[in-house]
Amino acid sequence: MIPFNLVRAESLEEALDLLDRQPPDVKIIAGGTDLLVELRSLSPREKGPGIVLDITPIDELKGIEDNGSTITIGPLTTHREIAASPIIREHAPLLSTACSTIGATQHRNIATIGGNVINGSPAADSVPALIVLDAEAVFKSKNGERVSPLKEIFVKPYRTDIKEDEILTALRFERLPEGARSSFIKLGRRNALAISRMNIAVIIVLEGNTIVEARISPGSATPLPDRIKAAEKILIGNEPSEELFRRAGKEVSGEMINRSGIRWSTPYKQPVIAALTTRALREAVEKR
Amino acid sequence: MKKITLKITINGRKHTLRIDPNLRLLDLLRDELRLTGTKEGCGIGECGACTVILDGRAVNACLILAGQCNGREVVTIEGLTGKDDLHPLQQAFIDHGAVQCGFCTPGMIMSAAALLDQNPTPTEEDIREAISGNLCRCTGYTQIVEAIQAVADDN
Ligand SMILES: Cc1cc2nc3c(=O)[nH]c(=O)nc-3n(C[C@H](O)[C@H](O)[C@H](O)COP(=O)(O)OP(=O)(O)OC[C@H]3O[C@@H](n4cnc5c(N)ncnc54)[C@H](O)[C@@H]3O)c2cc1C
Ligand code: FES
Ligand code: FES
Numbered sequence: 001m002i003p004f005n006l007v008r009a010e011s012l013e014e015a016l017d018l019l020d021r022q023p024p025d026v027k028i029i030a031g032g033t034d035l036l037v038e039l040r041s042l043s044p045r046e047k048g049p050g051i052v053l054d055i056t057p058i059d060e061l062k063g064i065e066d067n068g069s070t071i072t073i074g075p076l077t078t079h080r081e082i083a084a085s086p087i088i089r090e091h092a093p094l095l096s097t098a099c100s101t102i103g104a105t106q107h108r109n110i111a112t113i114g115g116n117v118i119n120g121s122p123a124a125d126s127v128p129a130l131i132v133l134d135a136e137a138v139f140k141s142k143n144g145e146r147v148s149p150l151k152e153i154f155v156k157p158y159r160t161d162i163k164e165d166e167i168l169t170a171l172r173f174e175r176l177p178e179g180a181r182s183s184f185i186k187l188g189r190r191n192a193l194a195i196s197r198m199n200i201a202v203i204i205v206l207e208g209n210t211i212v213e214a215r216i217s218p219g220s221a222t223p224l225p226d227r228i229k230a231a232e233k234i235l236i237g238n239e240p241s242e243e244l245f246r247r248a249g250k251e252v253s254g255e256m257i258n259r260s261g262i263r264w265s266t267p268y269k270q271p272v273i274a275a276l277t278t279r280a281l282r283e284a285v286e287k288r
Numbered sequence: 289m290k291k292i293t294l295k296i297t298i299n300g301r302k303h304t305l306r307i308d309p310n311l312r313l314l315d316l317l318r319d320e321l322r323l324t325g326t327k328e329g330c331g332i333g334e335c336g337a338c339t340v341i342l343d344g345r346a347v348n349a350c351l352i353l354a355g356q357c358n359g360r361e362v363v364t365i366e367g368l369t370g371k372d373d374l375h376p377l378q379q380a381f382i383d384h385g386a387v388q389c390g391f392c393t394p395g396m397i398m399s400a401a402a403l404l405d406q407n408p409t410p411t412e413e414d415i416r417e418a419i420s421g422n423l424c425r426c427t428g429y430t431q432i433v434e435a436i437q438a439v440a441d442d443n
Contacts, residue, residue: 003289006309006355033351036312037332052309054356080345104421105399106336109345110352 001040002048010057012140015167018053020142023164025050030076031111033103034119061114061169064088072172075114079103079126082113091175094182094201098129101186101199114168117150120158123220128201129184131225132215133173139166154224180205180213183284185276198273200252202280204235211235216248221256221273228255231277245281249274296357298323299367307354314338314349317364325365325394329423336422339395340364346402348421365394368401376439377401384435388426396422400436408443415440 004027009015019026027049029035035052042048055061061076066087073082082088083100102108102116102125116126117137127150135150142165150171153160162168176182186199198220205213214235216228231251238244253274257266291306298321307316314331317323317340329337331350338349341363368375377397380386387393396419403410403418410418415436416429424432 001310001312001315003308004310005290006292006353008292008355008358029353029356031351032353032356033333033348036351036353040331052353054353056356057358103333104336105402105418106339106346106348106421107333107351110342110347 002042002044002046004039004049005051006054007051008054008057012058012060012167012169015053015055015058016140016142016165018051019165019167022051026053026164027051028053028055028118028167030055030115031078031107032115033107033111034115034121055167061167066091066175070172070174072170073113074170075117075168076112077114079108079111079113079116080105082126083108092129092133092173092182094184094203095126095129095133097184098125098186098199098201101125101184113171117153117171118160118162118168120154120156120160122157122223122225123197123199125186125199125219127225128199128217128219130171130173131217131227132182132201132203133176134215135171135173137168138170138172139163140169141165141167145169151226157223176203177205179207181284181287183280183287185280185283186219187272187276198269198276200273200276200280202277202284204240204281204284206240206285209239211238211240214248216252216277218252218256218273218277221252221269222259228252230255235281240281240285242278242282245278246274248281249277252277292355294354294358296354296359297361299363309353309355311354312350313340313342313347313352313354313357313362316354317349317362323364323366327391327394329391334423335392336395336399336419337392339398339422341398341402341405344402344405346399346418346421363398363401365398368397375401376442377404377436380435380438381432384431384438386427386431386435392422392424392427396424396432400439403436404440404443408440410436410440412437 061074065072079099079102088096116124137150139146182203184201203215214232231248234248253270294305327337329335333351340349
């Protein structure tokens with residue numbers, strides 16, 4: 001492992017002070033399941049961070065709160081905690097499902113949702129779920145607070161717009177409305193098959209038997225996480241049917257090609273993402 | 289690199305140590321404390337050979353810095369038993385032929401021990417899920433699942 005110094009922050013203030021003083025040289029560590037793999041891959045001749053800043057002792061960055069309408073998740077909350085949370089299971093069940101598919105038990109016990117988001121992998125499983133929940137990200141620095149729709153923080157694969165002196169301090173979203181149904185499906189539970197890390201998150205809201213709202217976000221399909229509005233439009237105002245869900249699935253795969261172009265993996269991914277979308281919509285309607 | 293102070297309880301014993309800041313928990317256990325029961329396979333979180341129990345939960349010791357374990361409690365395979373007798377999981381692994389080369393065994397047993405602490409009566413599905421982050425290249429998983437199931441059945 002390359003050399004670095006370790007600072008264990010006991011409070012958010014202490015962590016922000018350090019980031020304010022020495023921004024370029026500091027790297028935050030939470031669960032470490034992405035960062036330590038990355039640091040380990042550096043050869044001794046490469047330059048690593050001078051300081052690794054451990055934020056895991058900071059209690060105010062942990063836990064899940066529900067004020068009756070908005071749910072706020074601290075970035076240090078682990079995937080295990082989110083998967084098991086009664087609040088999330090009740091008001092955002094697809095996020096609980098998404099977090100339960102991440103890695104193995106050993107990873108979910110320490111890996112955090114904040115790390116999953118800021119690492120910026122197109123395959124990050126919590127992200128499509130958060131995107132359809134229309135989540136916001138809250139950042140803090142010495143200079144104050146910045147709130148951004150989550151979707152807008154992603155600049156390119158493995159890069160978000162977080163500033164060097166900022167810490168992600170919360171992820172928050174509204175509870176799903178009455179009548180909303182949701183589903184998250186991931187292909188291949190483990191990451192042994194790298195190509196099959198595609199996933200899909202959907203929410204639909206029904207009034208009577210008519211879809212009045214739809215949100216769809218595929219993972220590992222587009223360069224940047226996003227909702228696929230064209231597919232959502234197909235659903236809105238219509239009654240759920242297999243034929244309708246197939247059309248929406250086709251639209252998602254078409255949009256994937258528009259955004260990512262044709263690649264070596266396209267002949268595989270195109271039918272798969274269409275089928276996953278159709279299946280997720282079907283599952284969402286059949287639930288409850 | 290500036291050395292840091294680490295207070296940590298390992299297998300019930302309290303330690304206060306001065307360590308390098310870039311040490312992983314795995315390096316601390318194996319190289320500094322000579323607890324070599326915990327194995328290093330991949331070093332990148334894929335194989336589970338380094339599984340230990342941290343504050344009651346199974347984690348990969350290759351994916352956590354020793355310095356992040358300040359004030360916390362670690363149990364390794366060495367800490368599962370008293371001096372002489374085997375832990376029921378260890379005995380069951382022998383009885384069910386769940387050990388061949390043995391490299392994965394400490395990690396498997398720690399994952400199983402963490403599971404049984406949380407859930408003394410797991411289903412087969414629970415068992416398979418709990419060891420899904422532990423790879424075995426020799427035995428095949430059937431005997432391993434049977435061994436864990438046998439201990440669960442005695443609970
Ligand atoms: C074997 C294996 C399997 C995996 N399987 C999956 C999988 O199935 N699905 C999946 O989505 N991921 C998977 N991962 C990736 C990883 O476990 C997740 O991305 C995890 O959520 C990262 O969280 P962490 O707390 O460990 O992050 P860390 O490694 O601590 O941090 C990741 C990045 O985020 C930054 N960071 C962390 N917290 C903050 C914060 N609060 N503010 C600012 N910056 C921050 C760090 O500086 C670093 O750049 C896997 C990893 C491994 C090793
Ligand atoms: S050595 Fe830690 S998971 Fe392989
Ligand atoms: S017994 Fe050899 S790897 Fe499992």
